[in-house]
Amino acid sequence: MYSRDHWKSKLGFILAAVGSAVGLGNIWKFPYVVGKNGGSAFIAIYLACVILVGIPILIVEIYLGKKSQLNPVGAFRFFQKGKVPFSLIGYAGVLCGIIILSYYSVITGWICHYLMLSFRGFSGSETEISEIFTALNANPWLNIAWHTFVMAAVMMILAKGVRKGIEAASKILMPMLGVLLLVLVCYSLTLDGMKEAWRFLTYPDFSRVTGSSFLEALGTSFFTLSLGMGAMITYGSYLKGEVNITKSAVQIASIDTLIAFLSGIVIFPIVFTNNLEPSAGPGLIFKTLPVLFSKMPGGHIVSIAFFALVLFAAITSAISLLEVATSFMVDEYKCSRTKAVLIMGTVIWLLGILSAVSYWNVAGTPFLDLFDKIASCYMLPLGGLCSALVFGWAISKKQKYSEIGSKPINKILLFAAKYISPVLLLLVFIKEIGLF
Numbered sequence: 001m002y003s004r005d006h007w008k009s010k011l012g013f014i015l016a017a018v019g020s021a022v023g024l025g026n027i028w029k030f031p032y033v034v035g036k037n038g039g040s041a042f043i044a045i046y047l048a049c050v051i052l053v054g055i056p057i058l059i060v061e062i063y064l065g066k067k068s069q070l071n072p073v074g075a076f077r078f079f080q081k082g083k084v085p086f087s088l089i090g091y092a093g094v095l096c097g098i099i100i101l102s103y104y105s106v107i108t109g110w111i112c113h114y115l116m117l118s119f120r121g122f123s124g125s126e127t128e129i130s131e132i133f134t135a136l137n138a139n140p141w142l143n144i145a146w147h148t149f150v151m152a153a154v155m156m157i158l159a160k161g162v163r164k165g166i167e168a169a170s171k172i173l174m175p176m177l178g179v180l181l182l183v184l185v186c187y188s189l190t191l192d193g194m195k196e197a198w199r200f201l202t203y204p205d206f207s208r209v210t211g212s213s214f215l216e217a218l219g220t221s222f223f224t225l226s227l228g229m230g231a232m233i234t235y236g237s238y239l240k241g242e243v244n245i246t247k248s249a250v251q252i253a254s255i256d257t258l259i260a261f262l263s264g265i266v267i268f269p270i271v272f273t274n275n276l277e278p279s280a281g282p283g284l285i286f287k288t289l290p291v292l293f294s295k296m297p298g299g300h301i302v303s304i305a306f307f308a309l310v311l312f313a314a315i316t317s318a319i320s321l322l323e324v325a326t327s328f329m330v331d332e333y334k335c336s337r338t339k340a341v342l343i344m345g346t347v348i349w350l351l352g353i354l355s356a357v358s359y360w361n362v363a364g365t366p367f368l369d370l371f372d373k374i375a376s377c378y379m380l381p382l383g384g385l386c387s388a389l390v391f392g393w394a395i396s397k398k399q400k401y402s403e404i405g406s407k408p409i410n411k412i413l414l415f416a417a418k419y420i421s422p423v424l425l426l427l428v429f430i431k432e433i434g435l436f
Helices: 010-021 024-036 040-068 072-078 087-120 126-137 140-159 162-188 194-202 211-223 231-236 245-273 288-295 299-333 337-356 367-394 397-404 408-432
Strands: none
Touching: 010 162, 010 231, 010 245, 010 299, 024 040, 024 211, 024 245, 024 299, 040 072, 040 194, 040 211, 040 231, 040 245, 040 367, 040 397, 040 408, 072 087, 072 231, 072 299, 087 126, 087 140, 087 231, 087 288, 087 299, 087 337, 087 367, 126 140, 126 288, 140 162, 140 299, 140 337, 162 245, 162 299, 194 245, 211 367, 211 408, 231 299, 245 288, 245 397, 245 408, 288 299, 299 337, 337 367, 367 408, 397 408
């Protein structure tokens, strides 16, 4: 008979959940959008969004998983009212995780490639180094090989289960990520651009903030916490016994935000030391930074540490994405974990080949960009919106208070989850579909 696995400890859950939340969004996207939207003024708005949207939706998703002890589909079916098919929200979350991991593993493969190159050091002219990414992106077989490597590694971890696989890996990868991040922060503190970077990160310039900045802060706070795709519902379902859900959500959001901020402290001093624009864009990691590493004193070691840091963050997020699909197969179809991992891992691997071959496209849009647009811009905010509506309006206060508690802070966050978060997520969705 099937027996659901659970976390061995609360620390294991926190590390795994932080690992799910911390990914490329923290290390690449957060510094980029901060640079694009005026520095610390944007950070202030971002923190407000984490409080109004991030933490309340984290509470929602952890609650849905813990209370139901089921995957996203089963969790929403558990709370179904009348004939409204709540389970469709869960199916959308599982599909969203599948789509994201299909291209996320390709990007993670790029990181693996750059980490390998870092061990031998980046050398040559600026043009030659920056062209490495162009050559990589144009080589479908190399992309597929790295994509296969990443998926195989993630599948091997998940096949071992929640405690021996996800929790054990998180207890190794997350401390290593933290150590590497602190080492890189210490290095950045020695650079000439640190003073300017610190000013950029701590002195607000609201003249550069627009209405779009508020919506981007909303979207970023939601995306970096891995919300809307069922990951936190799935991880919440492996909790048992007495757990302070509010405290756990605050801890996860706080650590995630701290890592995003420290990533800015790593990247911006390098940017300012070399007289670059802080809004250098998506090419910063794969085109600009390798050129800078080749010129910096100790750049060889810094490069290894940086790409190892990014890889650890990407792998922990990939683990949570595949676990959503794996949990779905185990719960809904009573598969063994090994069989579920093999089936869903293979499906995602096959789908990822579309993103690995850069010249395959739909109406001129590469599959990687198309999948990212569908999942990040449409499915994630809709998933979070629907989760908040189900939690806020289909579950009684008595049920929520019995699991979460009725302290004033809990009441405030539950109010935000019921009224404020859905409105703000709806605004994000409306913006993404281009209505304003």
